[in-house]
């Protein structure tokens with residue numbers, strides 16, 4: 051085995067979720083760390099890597115937030131449910147250094163895929179603003195809402211978001227039970243990129259940061275597209291059972307690329323990912339198993 055020497059490590063605190071997972075949820079691993087375990091690992095791994103903490107839903111245990119300062123992380127991801135139920139949790143989070151809340155807000159499809167509705171999320175936005183906390187909206191894009199990008203950005207600005215991030219619908223985890231008509235075709239992905247170009251011209255970064263996840267792959271129509279999939283090369287994900295995976299969307303039994311042992315991340319083999327394609331998109335949406343197995347050197 052070889053020790054991982056790349057930049058980023060994503061520590062998954064838990065697989066638990068307070069709404070028992072949305073229909074489109076990609077989480078495919080099981081298990082929760084104790085807050086103490088998380089803290090110990092954060093202390094060890096942060097000496098060698100950039101460490102980020104993620105859920106499923108980290109607010110299932112507020113003590114996880116004792117580790118955020120250790121890894122220097124001032125932002126968190128959430129489905130928003132705990133904030134809605136208990137807005138005073140924002141004071142607790144602020145005391146632990148959280149300044150930015152990145153919250154799911156699936157324009158056009160929220161009610162279809164989640165138990166949390168738009169009015170609950172907008173209530174949360176009021177709470178966040180009252181506490182002077184910045185927020186970013188996380189939006190899943192499928193065939194129903196891919197052509198609403200400008201409207202979504204307009205609404206995000208109106209709500210006072212500092213940013214918006216689009217994620218391509220991925221057939222992984224619970225989402226595998228959803229109809230494949232949710233998956234964007236390559237023409238729809240191109241149309242998404244065209245709209246992205248328009249909104250990035252319309253809004254300056256001071257007005258709205260507009261991000262998109264790697265799951266859309268490379269924008270083939272834009273020679274300035276700096277797409278680079280760093281999965282397994284410069285980023286690994288460590289799940290609560292100490293398995294190591296190349297990306298959070300690929301944290302699923304059978305796709306292990308290594309193990310955490312004695313505080314060290316050991317890879318089965320060095321991963322040479324050239325980065326031209328999104329491995330998760332290739333495996334889950336394009337069924338390109340052969341390519342992904344080859345890059346990740348998976349043993350059949």
Ligand code: SF4
Pocket residue numbers: 263264265278279280281285296297298299327328329330331
């Ligand atoms: S596989 Fe690569 S490009 Fe795709 S989401 Fe993961 S890191 Fe990003």
